[in-house]
Amino acid sequence: MGLTRIKHPSHSQHYLVLRYPQEPYWCDGCIGLGFGPCYECEHEDCSFYLHEECANAAPSTSHPFSKCSLKFHYNAPQEDERYCDACGEDVLGFVYQCSHKHPHDYHPRCLKLPLTVTAGDGLILQLKKKLPSKCLRCGSRETSNRIQGWCYVSSPDRYCYHIACVKDMILEKWKKDYFTQDGNVNEANSLALQTFSPGREIALPGGRSSSKATQIWRKATTVIMVIISALFGEPSALISVLVQYLLSS
Ligand SMILES: [Zn+2]
Ligand SMILES: [Zn+2]
Ligand SMILES: [Zn+2]
Ligand SMILES: [Zn+2]
Ligand SMILES: [Zn+2]
Known part of the structure; x- marks a missing residue:
């Protein structure tokens, strides 16, 4: 700190x-x-x-997933559209970039994502550079803008989600609830994310509704919540609201 x-x-x-x-x-x-x-x-x-x-971004840094030496810039030195190699989102401001001809770009926050997250019930999530299996959200190993973005994989069950996909899920929900249609902030909903329920955003594969499928869905939901906590920092209040919401539904 x-x-x-x-x-x-x-x-x-x-x-x-x-x-x-x-x-x-x-x-x-x-x-x-x-x-x-x-x-x-x-x-x-x-x-x-x-x-x-x-x-607090340092002038230069490195990351275990990259052999590149990364330099901090207030804006990406290139004019073309840049994407973060970790989360797939646009690079619009602060960025770490390497000096390769086709440089890698990373948001400062993405380089600080925890490599391992331990949650209750023995659930462990690991940050991976390559997806060991398809992302449960988008069904692909690449993100929608065809970047091989990073993911979190749970063990022992090996649920896998792109960071990009979890961010998208949150942003969609947030934009929908936070802004009115004319683009103004909807004050009443400014805390809407605190009642965000991933369960509603995740369809059961093939519309199954057996107890086995429900069990998978609950686990997947928990995994997503833990990823959200890793993505957005100090999450305790948010996450406890989410958990309560989940358990009551
Ligand atoms: Zn000021
Ligand atoms: Zn590089
Ligand atoms: Zn990023
Ligand atoms: Zn920032
Ligand atoms: Zn995905």
Whole structure:
């Protein structure tokens, strides 16, 4: 955990303070959705946020999945469309990039994804560079923009989900509930994600409804929730609401 009050070159006119917001925010560094700890501009008229990982991004870094040496940029040096090699999402701001001719790009947050997540009931999720089996959400080993994005695989059951697919699921839901049709923020639904239920978003394969299928569905739902917690940081409140929601349905 870094300092609690900082000046950051991307917003040098005001101080930023470390906060634990109760609502999702957009990071003005990587232009990605965030929950959990972030640096927020202390000026009341400013709504400027940075993921903690974006605010504290080191000038260079590396990752066990990559042999490349990665340098931090406020914007990708290339003009063309860039995608994060981990999560498949667009690179629109802060990025780590290598110096290869066809460079790899990573969001600062994606490089900080936990390699292993241990949840209750002996469930362990491992971050993998290559999918050992098809993603249960999209049925493919590639993401929708044909990137070989990273995934989490559960053990012992080996449920596999792209990070890209879990992010998509969340973003779709969030955009639907958070914004009204004219694009304004729907205040009443600003906490909508806290009642997000992955169970509703996951169809049972082949419409099966046997008790075996229900069991698989419950496990898959749990796996998704744990991935969400890994993706979005400090998740305890969000996740406990999700779990309660799941158990009551
Ligand atoms: Zn960010
Ligand atoms: Zn400001
Ligand atoms: Zn590279
Ligand atoms: Zn990413
Ligand atoms: Zn997928």
